[in-house]
Amino acid sequence: MTGRDPAANHGFVNPPVIHASTVCFESTEVMHSGSAPYHYGRRGTPTTDALTSALTDLEGAAGTVLTPSGLAACSLALLAAVKTGDHILITDSVYQPTRHFSSTVLEPMGIEVEYYDPLIGSDIASLFKDNTTVVFTEAPGSQTFEMQDIPAIAKVAHEKGALVILDNTWGTPLHFKSFEKGVDITIQAGTKYIVGHSDVMLGTVSANEKAWPRLIEVHGAMGYHVGPNDVYLALRGLRTMGVRLAQHQKSALEIAKWLETRPEVERVLYPALESDPGHALWKRDFTGACGLFGVILKDASKAQACALLDSLELFGLGYSWGGFESLALYANPSTSRTATEWNESGALIRLHIGLENVNDLKADLENGLAALAAAK
Numbered sequence: 001m002t003g004r005d006p007a008a009n010h011g012f013v014n015p016p017v018i019h020a021s022t023v024c025f026e027s028t029e030v031m032h033s034g035s036a037p038y039h040y041g042r043r044g045t046p047t048t049d050a051l052t053s054a055l056t057d058l059e060g061a062a063g064t065v066l067t068p069s070g071l072a073a074c075s076l077a078l079l080a081a082v083k084t085g086d087h088i089l090i091t092d093s094v095y096q097p098t099r100h101f102s103s104t105v106l107e108p109m110g111i112e113v114e115y116y117d118p119l120i121g122s123d124i125a126s127l128f129k130d131n132t133t134v135v136f137t138e139a140p141g142s143q144t145f146e147m148q149d150i151p152a153i154a155k156v157a158h159e160k161g162a163l164v165i166l167d168n169t170w171g172t173p174l175h176f177k178s179f180e181k182g183v184d185i186t187i188q189a190g191t192k193y194i195v196g197h198s199d200v201m202l203g204t205v206s207a208n209e210k211a212w213p214r215l216i217e218v219h220g221a222m223g224y225h226v227g228p229n230d231v232y233l234a235l236r237g238l239r240t241m242g243v244r245l246a247q248h249q250k251s252a253l254e255i256a257k258w259l260e261t262r263p264e265v266e267r268v269l270y271p272a273l274e275s276d277p278g279h280a281l282w283k284r285d286f287t288g289a290c291g292l293f294g295v296i297l298k299d300a301s302k303a304q305a306c307a308l309l310d311s312l313e314l315f316g317l318g319y320s321w322g323g324f325e326s327l328a329l330y331a332n333p334s335t336s337r338t339a340t341e342w343n344e345s346g347a348l349i350r351l352h353i354g355l356e357n358v359n360d361l362k363a364d365l366e367n368g369l370a371a372l373a374a375a376k
């Protein structure tokens with residue numbers, strides 16, 4: 001993973017940030033031959049190439065494109081893989097806006113979308129139809145944290161001639177090697193760990209040789225472009241993603257283990273924990289975990305969970321994750337599921353463990369648990 005060439009940039013360690021729309025050509029001959037390295041800002045600059053080449057190396061992909069958000073990466077990956085008349089399979093644990101995109105854009109285009117149990121594994125074979133072209137996966141789901149058996153699903157999908165797409169934002173390109181596990185198109189909400197500082201929205205989509213030609217074609221046709229400053233911040237974030245993730249994982253594991261011992265907690269949803277039902281799959285397929293996990297509070301109502309959340313001072317209340325700071329929210333998976341049921345009686349909260357001092361974070365949660373008890 002490099003994405004930089006100091007020798008070509010007067011020795012400066014980082015690539016220049018090129019603000020550009022127009023590219024001027026030496027002659028009409030060069031202009032028409034397509035021999036120039038760059039043609040127009042929207043179709044790529046040395047700055048966007050620095051980030052996409054670093055990600056392509058890291059992912060082991062045939063190529064990578066950038067999108068203006070993580071959600072745009074999910075929608076682009078799907079658009080590049082489907083056509084009218086197809087049937088596609090999407091995990092029931094999918095990030096909810098991806099489901100919304102499918103119902104508001106794909107279904108009206110004549111694509112049949114069927115949701116499946118995230119724990120289905122190779123039994124997914126029973127859901128295939130003659131026109132099934134895509135299986136969309138997310139491992140683990142970013143709210144409910146079920147671990148999916150990606151290699152088993154990919155084996156079936158490939159036998160049936162379908163593509164496998166993975167939203168790998170939780171796994172990151174460091175901890176889950178998408179293409180080695182049978183994925184054809186892998187997505188990062190770069191907004192999270194790649195950027196890492198909660199100051200940029202960005203998505204990345206990388207593909208293998210089979211899926212790349214159509215992905216780059218649809219990306220160009222859609223006119224997606226990400227501004228150079230945001231691309232640069234993502235490239236800068238990427239340089240430290242490994243050390244940040246190691247700390248996120250260390251602190252998250254310590255807090256998750258501590259929460260497991262608390263009487264107020266029913267269950268902690270974090271595949272890195274030995275007690276998690278997805279632990280064996282995680283251990284087999286992943287080389288690490290990030291800082292995001294769920295906590296089911298014992299017999300707690302939404303109002304009681306919110307009393308906990310509202311009392312937190314160090315954890316912010318926010319929808320994102322992957323930044324340096326800790327975040328918390330209340331989640332209700334039962335409102336979006338259609339193929340499976342979410343039957344937990346206690347309220348679910350989601351925590352993102354940031355890079356703050358772990359004892360301070362525990363103290364904040366301790367106060368939150370006291371507020372929960374007081375609300376009962």
Ligand SMILES: Cc1ncc(COP(=O)(O)O)c(C=O)c1O
Nearest residue numbers: 069070071095142169189191202
């Ligand atoms: C798993 C997952 N995928 C995709 C996204 C979308 O990313 P963005 O917020 O950059 O659109 C998110 C955002 O929370 C996410 O959690």
